[in-house]
Structures are given as C-alpha cells and as structure tokens.
Amino acid sequence: MSEKSxxxxxxxxxxxxxVVAAATLASMGIKxxxxxxxxxxxxxxxxxxxxxxxxxxxxxxxxxxxAAVKAHDAGAKVLLVSKGRVGxxxxxPFAKGIFVYDSNTATISIDEFVEQVxxxxxxxxxxxxxxxxxxxxxxxxxxxxxxxxxxxxLYHKSFSTPIKKRNIPVKERIMITHLIKENGRIAxxxxxxxxEPIVHIFKAKSVILCTGAGGFKPNGFxxxxxxxxxxxxAYNIGAKITGKxxxxxxxxxxxxxxxxxxxxxxxxxxxPSTNGVEVHHDLGVDLNYKAYVLGNPISMMPGxxxxxxEGGPYIPExxxxxxxNDENRPSGPPSGENGDGPSGTPPMNxxxxxxxxxxxPGGGPSGGAPAGVSQASSGGxxxxxxxxxxxxxxxxxxxxxxxxxxxxxxxxxxxSYMAGAIYTQVGSSLxxxxxxxxxxxxxxxKYCESVTLQNIPSSKLKxxxxxxxxxxxxxxxxxxAWVTQILQGIMIPNFVLYIxxxxxxNAALAYVKELRDHHSPMLKAANLHELRLAHETKNMIITAExxxxxxxxxxxxxxxHYRLDYPDVDYKNWQAWINIYKDSEGNMKFEKVxxxxxxxx
Amino acid sequence: MSIKSIVGCIGCGECVQSCPTDVxxxxxxxxxxxxxxxxxxxxxHLCRMSCPVDAITIDSEKSIPVxxxxx
Ligand SMILES: Cc1cc2nc3c(=O)[nH]c(=O)nc-3n(C[C@H](O)[C@H](O)[C@H](O)COP(=O)(O)OP(=O)(O)OC[C@H]3O[C@@H](n4cnc5c(N)ncnc54)[C@H](O)[C@@H]3O)c2cc1C
Ligand code: SF4
Ligand code: SF4
Numbered sequence: 001m002s003e004k005s006x007x008x009x010x011x012x013x014x015x016x017x018x019v020v021a022a023a024t025l026a027s028m029g030i031k032x033x034x035x036x037x038x039x040x041x042x043x044x045x046x047x048x049x050x051x052x053x054x055x056x057x058x059x060x061x062x063x064x065x066x067a068a069v070k071a072h073d074a075g076a077k078v079l080l081v082s083k084g085r086v087g088x089x090x091x092x093p094f095a096k097g098i099f100v101y102d103s104n105t106a107t108i109s110i111d112e113f114v115e116q117v118x119x120x121x122x123x124x125x126x127x128x129x130x131x132x133x134x135x136x137x138x139x140x141x142x143x144x145x146x147x148x149x150x151x152x153x154l155y156h157k158s159f160s161t162p163i164k165k166r167n168i169p170v171k172e173r174i175m176i177t178h179l180i181k182e183n184g185r186i187a188x189x190x191x192x193x194x195x196e197p198i199v200h201i202f203k204a205k206s207v208i209l210c211t212g213a214g215g216f217k218p219n220g221f222x223x224x225x226x227x228x229x230x231x232x233x234a235y236n237i238g239a240k241i242t243g244k245x246x247x248x249x250x251x252x253x254x255x256x257x258x259x260x261x262x263x264x265x266x267x268x269x270x271x272p273s274t275n276g277v278e279v280h281h282d283l284g285v286d287l288n289y290k291a292y293v294l295g296n297p298i299s300m301m302p303g304x305x306x307x308x309x310e311g312g313p314y315i316p317e318x319x320x321x322x323x324x325n326d327e328n329r330p331s332g333p334p335s336g337e338n339g340d341g342p343s344g345t346p347p348m349n350x351x352x353x354x355x356x357x358x359x360x361p362g363g364g365p366s367g368g369a370p371a372g373v374s375q376a377s378s379g380g381x382x383x384x385x386x387x388x389x390x391x392x393x394x395x396x397x398x399x400x401x402x403x404x405x406x407x408x409x410x411x412x413x414x415x416s417y418m419a420g421a422i423y424t425q426v427g428s429s430l431x432x433x434x435x436x437x438x439x440x441x442x443x444x445x446k447y448c449e450s451v452t453l454q455n456i457p458s459s460k461l462k463x464x465x466x467x468x469x470x471x472x473x474x475x476x477x478x479x480x481a482w483v484t485q486i487l488q489g490i491m492i493p494n495f496v497l498y499i500x501x502x503x504x505x506n507a508a509l510a511y512v513k514e515l516r517d518h519h520s521p522m523l524k525a526a527n528l529h530e531l532r533l534a535h536e537t538k539n540m541i542i543t544a545e546x547x548x549x550x551x552x553x554x555x556x557x558x559x560x561h562y563r564l565d566y567p568d569v570d571y572k573n574w575q576a577w578i579n580i581y582k583d584s585e586g587n588m589k590f591e592k593v594x595x596x597x598x599x600x601x
Numbered sequence: 602m603s604i605k606s607i608v609g610c611i612g613c614g615e616c617v618q619s620c621p622t623d624v625x626x627x628x629x630x631x632x633x634x635x636x637x638x639x640x641x642x643x644x645x646h647l648c649r650m651s652c653p654v655d656a657i658t659i660d661s662e663k664s665i666p667v668x669x670x671x672x
Contacts, residue, residue: 088619088647154650156619172618194623219667222645225621254672258603258663261646268646291671298671380670481640485666494670529623529638 037475040527046197046469053079054448055441056189056202058176058230059210060086060159062095062430063411066140066437067208067444069162074445081171081191081202083211083532084225086163087155090212091388091412092430094222094264096272099427100141101134106277110134113277113425120281120319121420122558122569123595124390124577128398129418132439133432140434141274153271174200176229177535178464179207179407180456181237186406187454189233190464194528199465203456205448208400208440209234209393209409210433213385216488216540220252220381222260222268227536228384228543230413234393235542239402240591240599241580242415243391244543245550246422246560247497249284252381254297263381275427281319282423285562286312288379288498297376313562314569380492384543387560388429389418394579394599399443400436403581403601406451408444410436417577421559471534477524480533484540487515491544500551501564509548515541545588550578553590603642605660610634616648616657624648640665 055071057064060082068080083089101110108116114130144150148158163170176191188203211230215223235241252263261268289312291298385391393402393409395416400408411433418432419425471477490511491497495504520541523534556570557563576592579599583589593599604624607616612632616625625648626637634656636642642664649657 084621085618088651089621093621093647094645154619154647156651173623219663219669222621222643224641224643225623252669254669256661256663257669258667259644259661261644261659262661269650288670296671378669378671380668383670481665485668488668492668492670498670529641532623533641 035479037477037524038526039472041197041472043469043473046199048199048201048465050201050203051079052203052453053077054205055079055444056081056204056207057210057441058082058189058207059090059212059411059413060084060170060172061090061092061210061212061411062433063212063413063437064208064210065159065163066434067210067410067441068168069166070438070441071208071445072166072168074442076206076445076448078168079171079202079204080163080168081174081176081189081200083173083175083229085156085172086170087157087159089225091223091226092212092433093155094260094268095430096267096270097275097427098137098141098144098272098430098434099133099425100137100274100276100431102138102276108277113279116279117420117424119316120279120424121422122314122316123420123575124417124422124559125420125424126417127596129389129416129432129436130420132398133418133428133435136435136438137428137431140431140438144434150272150274153269171200175532175535176202176211177233177468179233179237180460180464181404181407182454182456182460184405185451185454186404187456190461190468192468192528192531194532197528199468201456201461201464203453205451205453206406206408206444208437208444209407209413210411210437211409211413213388213391213412214539214543215382215384216491216544217484217536218381218383218385218488218492219258220260220263220378221248221250221385223382223385226385227539229536229539230409231392232539232542234402234404234407234409235580235582237404237407238582239404239407240394241392241546242394242577242593242599243386243417243421244546244580245554245578246386246390247285248382248385248387249286249288249379249498249560250382251284251287251377251379254376254378257378257381272430278426279424280426281315283313283315283560285498285560286315287377288494289313289562291379292494292499299376311567313557313559314567379494379498383488383492383497384540384547387419387421387423388412389414389416389432390421391415394577394593396599396601398439400440401443403599406444406447408440410440414440421561468535469531471523471525472531474522474524477522478519480523480525480530480537483515483519483523483537484533486519487512487537487540487544490515491547497547497551499562499564502552505548505552509545509552512541512544512548516545546580549588549590550580553578603639603644603660603662603664604636604648604657606658607634607636607656608658609654609656611654611656613653615651615653619647619651621645621647 209230214226214228392415525531
C-alpha cells in the first residue's frame with residue numbers, strides 16, 4: 001500500500017530539478033516501474049450500459065450545477081455525469097469568494113469595470129464574456145443563497161438541493177474519456193465507472209462540458225483530479241482549443257509542499273462569501289522569475305525578502321504591487337487570495353470587509369502561517385493549469401458553443417478569456433462558472449429542440465470500448481503513476497513553463513513527444529483506479545505538448561506567459577489568441593485569432 | 602503518508618464519495634472505509650470534513666516524491 005522506496009520521505013520533500021531529478025526518482029525503485037500487470041479484475045466481468053438524454057452535462061462543479069439546473073428549466077431532459085461527487089470535486093469545493101457586481105453599491109459602471117479588466121489583462125480578455133459575468137453575477141448569487149450555498153463550507157448539500165428538487169439524474173464517480181461525433185455533430189459520450197466494471201455510453205443530442213481545467217497533478221493545489229479531460233476529448237473529435245501558453249502562477253510552501261490544506265491556512269474550512277469590484281494584475285510568474293534570478297529562499301511573508309530584481313514580466317501602469325497595496329497587503333509577492341489570483345487580496349467576508357483568515361498557499365499576509373513553519377515558497381503548485389477561463393474549448397459565440405454543433409462548454413472548461421490571461425477581478429472565477437453554466441444551458445436546450453438523437457454505429461462503439469479498456473488488457477507496459485512523475489519532472493521546473501526560452505521548450509518537447517509516442521500507448525492498469533490514472537496521464541501528456549508548442553509560438557511576453565528570449569509585449573504581432581486543433585491527419589495545428597474576433601468553425 | 606488513519610469508522614461512505622481523487626474505498630469484507638490509494642491523496646481534507654464521526658486523520662507529508670518548481 002505504501003509507496004515507500006527505502007529512502008526517507010523527508011529526503012523527497014522539496015525535490016526539484018527537472019528531468020535529472022525525475023530520472024533519479026525513477027531509479028529509486030518506485031513500485032509502478034516496469035512490473036507485470038497484476039490484474040485485479042476479470043476482464044469477462046466488464047459490462048456495458050447505455051443511457052439516453054437530451055442534454056448531457058459532464059462535470060459537477062459550479063458550472064455543471066447551473067448547466068444542469070438551467071437546461072432542465074429550459075425544458076430539456078438532462079443527465080449529469082461527474083468524475084467526482086457534485087460540489088466535492090474539481091476546483092469548486094476550494095473556492096470561497098464569489099464576485100457580485102451590484103449596481104446599487106458598485107462605484108463604477110459595468111462598462112468601466114470591463115475597461116479596467118481589459119487594461120490589466122493587456123487586451124487578452126474577451127470583453128463580451130467579462131461583461132456577461134458581471135451582468136448576471138448577482139442573479140446567480142441570489143440563487144446560490146436560496147440553495148444554502150453560503151451556509152456550509154461543504155457544497156455537496158446545497159448543490160444537491162436544486163438538482164434533487166428537479167429529479168435530475170446524477171451519475172458520480174464515472175470518468176468520461178470520449179466524446180462521440182456523428183455526421184459532423186455531437187452524438188454522446190463514453191466513459192467508465194470507478195466502482196463497478198461498467199463502460200457507460202451516453203447518447204445525447206447535446207453535451208455541455210463542465211469538466212473544469214486541470215494540471216499535471218501538481219503539489220500544493222487541490223486539482224489532482226483534473227487533467228483537462230474535457231479539453232482533450234473535445235480536441236480529439238476536432239474542436240478548437242485555446243489559451244494553453246498561459247500559466248496560473250500559484251506557489252506553495254517548501255515545507256510539505258503537497259499539503260494543500262495547510263498551505264491554504266485552513267481556508268477550505270470556511271463558509272463562502274461574496275466580494276465586490278476589485279481589479280488586480282495578479283501574476284505569480286514574477287515570483288518564478290525572482291526565484292530564477294536570485295535562487296532560494298524566496299519568501300512571501302510580510303517584511304521578508306523584498307529584494308527587487310531587474311527585468312521580469314511587464315506589469316501595466318497602475319497595477320503594480322505598490323499601487324495594489326493596502327494595510328493587509330504587503331509588497332512581498334503572492335499573498336494568496338480570496339480565490340483567484342496568486343497574489344490576490346486577503347479574503348473578504350460578506351460585508352466586503354477584509355477578514356484576517358485565509359490567504360493562498362505559501363503564506364498569506366492576512367492569515368499567516370503557524371508559528372515555526374518556514375515560509376520559504378516553492379513554485380509550480382498549480383503546474384499545468386492556465387489562468388481560470390483563459391484555457392479550454394474555443395467558443396464561437398457568447399453561448400459557449402464549440403466548433404462542433406451540439407458541443408458546448410462552460411466555466412473553467414471554456415476558453416472564454418473572461419478574465420484575460422491574468423487574474424483580474426477577485427472572485428470572478430466562481431461567478432463566471434455559474435453565469436456561463438446557466439447561459440450555455442439555455443443555448444444547449446434550445447439546440448436540442450431542433451435535432452434528434454443519433455444512432456451510433458456499433459463498430460464505433462466497439463472501438464471506443466476497446467480504447468477505454470486497453471490499459472486493463474495490457475499484460476505489460478508502463479505504470480501511469482510513474483509516467484506522471486516523469487512528466488512532472490519535465491514540466492514543473494521553473495525554467496520550462498514559467499521562465500520560458502526556445503531551447504528549453506524544445507528540449508522538454510522532445511521528452512514529451514517520447515512519452516506521447518512510446519509511453520502513452522503502453523500505459524497499463526491493474527484495476528479501475530489505475531485505469532483512471534492511465535487515461536488522466538494520457539490527457540496530461542497531450543496538454544504538455546499543447547502548452548510547450550503554444551509557448552514556442554507566442555514570441556512575446558504578456559500577462560502570465562513569460563519568454564526570457566522575448567521579454568516584451570509585442571503589440572504589433574501578438575494582439576491575438578492562439579487556437580489549437582487536430583487536422584484530418586491527426587496533426588496538432590495552430591492558428592492565430594486576433595483579439596476581439598470569434599473563432600470560426 | 603497524506604491521509605494517515607481511519608479510526609472509529611461507522612461505514613457511511615461519505616468520505617469515499619467526497620474524495621476527489623478516489624483514495625478511500627469501503628471494504629467489501631467489513632464495510633468500513635480504508636485507505637486504498639494513498640499516493641493519490643492531495644491533502645485537501647474534504648474526506649475529514651465530510652466524516653460524521655471525525656474518524657479520519659491526515660498528515661502533512663506526501664507518501665511519494667514531490668516535484669516543485671524550484672528548490
Ligand atoms: C484552491 C483554489 C481556490 C480558489 N479560490 C477561488 C475563489 O475564492 N474565488 C473564485 O472565484 N475562484 C476561486 N478558484 C477558482 C474556482 O474554483 C474555479 O474557477 C471554479 O470553481 C471552476 O468551476 P467549474 O465548475 O468550471 O469547474 P470545476 O469546479 O473544476 O469542476 C469540474 C467538474 O468536472 C468533473 N470532471 C472533470 N473531468 C471529468 C471527466 N473526465 N469525466 C467526468 N467528470 C469530469 C469534476 O469531477 C468536477 O466535478 C479557486 C480554485 C482553487 C483550486
Ligand atoms: S485529503 Fe482529500 S485527497 Fe486525501 S483522501 Fe481526503 S479527500 Fe481524498
Ligand atoms: S466518512 Fe467517516 S464514518 Fe463514514 S465511511 Fe468514511 S471514515 Fe467511515
């Protein structure tokens with residue numbers, strides 16, 4: 001049961017150093033390495049189940065909640081399927097502050113708010129989505145209040161209230177691995193259960209991906225259940241993907257970096273609250289830059305190391321840390337947040353007053369760390385994740401529609417660029433998922449009125465089932481946990497994803513291609529838990545390829561994308577987003593979409 | 602080792618359902634929760650917070666090597 005390798009755990013803590021370190025770990029005799037597949041279930045016991053619905057909502061976070069409820073209210077037959085429990089999986093359970101634009105109390109108009117966000121985001125935000133979030137935030141928060149969301153630190157119960165009331169069927173602990181397209185439009189999805197050997201086929205007129213974002217199962221950020229599954233399955237059937245070059249920049253503590261709960265100072269125990277307008281330019285990559293230039297220790301505690309370094313990411317005028325300072329906000333880098341930004345503000349309570357608990361990982365100024373705990377920070381806590389809402393399915397309109405008819409996305413799964421490629425408005429990530437979920441649901445329900453359920457040929461279903469079960473059927477191969485560790489060794493060091501330069505992006509890409517071509521097709525699984533890990537690992541490898549290639553393509557620095565070899569914002573060539581898609585031969589392709597224009601199918 | 606022990610479990614299954622990374626399972630033999638896949642524990646404490654009888658203890662150290670961005 002334990003993965004102990006004879007080397008003391010303390011020796012592992014704080015390990016870093018890229019591929020070399022990963023190779024060292026591999027040689028430490030970690031269990032998963034190279035052993036025969038000791039299958040724990042009988043392949044003959046595997047069953048298949050088919051269900052039908054109008055709208056299939058995949059994901060049970062804030063976006064999935066509103067997508068299911070509002071699609072039902074718009075008259076569609078809805079089924080919600082999720083990898084984890086509704087309200088207790090994805091990023092949602094850990095977000096405690098939700099933004100409300102209240103015209104009665106706000107000191108600026110919605111249009112002024114959008115302009116502020118755009119200024120901070122150096123034009124990377126899609127203004128229509130920024131505005132949409134602000135416009136409908138209050139309606140969604142009112143509903144959450146009615147359902148009891150603000151009464152408990154755990155969200156499952158309040159999320160279940162409107163779902164149960166409507167008798168919306170929910171299937172949890174099922175990982176969707178495939179979207180199914182027929183005749184150029186969506187026909188359903190497929191996946192498997194963690195609890196029983198069942199492959200599930202869901203036939204649907206429309207699918208809403210509320211699968212959140214993801215990462216490389218990083219340490220210090222509680223998103224290890226998210227591996228961009230929705231993005232990758234949409235990419236696999238031809239949808240366009242965006243935002244992969246940007247990086248969430250949260251850092252954690254050098255001491256017990258994987259301990260998310262302590263790193264966030266017990267914030268997960270708190271009931272959620274609301275906050276008003278507060279636009280920042282919360283980077284995180286600046287801390288990575290500082291660590292890169294100065295070396296350790298880098299601390300985020302008040303009064304700690306405030307040495308400034310030359311160069312580094314550009315911060316738009318009016319948004320530098322000094323200007324953002326207040327008595328609760330020391331000039332030391334990332335203090336944590338009420339939520340979104342790596343260097344966000346201290347948490348607020350419902351009355352818009354700053355409260356003294358909380359703060360992000362690595363030592364918030366407001367909460368502070370337990371006495372005696374070192375506050376030296378480590379980066380990469382959220383490695384593999386972009387800024388919330390900047391990555392995911394590229395929408396063709398304000399209704400979260402993808403380039404594939406019938407396929408929609410909302411929340412962190414949608415590359416809406418609602419906040420831009422940087423954290424801007426505090427608490428807007430939760431609000432955005434709620435707002436988008438509700439709006440997309442109505443569009444999906446309407447779409448269902450004009451189409452019929454499609455027949456999925458049995459040959460196609462057979463192929464999908466075979467792909468889902470392949471790691472279980474392999475007698476030999478590679479353990480997913482080991483491949484994931486190697487991937488982390490390649491991608492997490494700060495000189496790869498955070499402080500980017502061409503030669504190292506290419507070097508990392510060479511390793512990732514090896515994992516893609518050689519290891520991905522040879523992943524093995526002994527049980528349903530490992531089957532999940534195998535599919536997640538596959539998705540992480542494709543994500544890594546996307547991140548590296550998009551980072552190579554973007555020959556400038558802007559917001560959370562920092563190129564040491566192209567340190568300036570390039571207003572001439574890069575007023576554009578990058579879309580990624582698969583061409584008919586299966587190659588990964590890239591296109592530029594000028595800021596403000598919509599993606600074309 | 603991340604999630605460390607489960608003592609005094611009454612077998613309600615709440616922790617199994619609330620764990621995002623599928624670390625805990627209910628034993629088919631005694632119907633009690635056990636730590637099945639500790640390597641995947643992200644120390645988020647959702648299981649502990651969901652347990653009606655406070656049966657779960659969580660440690661700060663990860664049971665497998667930890668990769669960080671700089672060290
Ligand atoms: C520690 C932390 C603190 C945060 N604090 C704040 C904050 O204070 N304020 C704020 O506004 N934002 C905050 N955020 C961001 C916010 O949590 C997210 O932007 C938001 O919750 C995303 O909601 P979502 O529904 O789009 O996705 P998620 O909540 O990530 O939900 C994704 C869902 O999809 C399911 N899923 C994933 N893959 C599959 C699959 N293959 N098959 C089936 N189901 C799948 C998951 O189980 C999950 O239910 C924070 C995030 C973190 C991690
Ligand atoms: S701490 Fe979180 S990841 Fe670990 S077992 Fe509990 S719920 Fe699962
Ligand atoms: S939540 Fe507590 S009582 Fe219920 S199964 Fe888990 S450990 Fe046992």
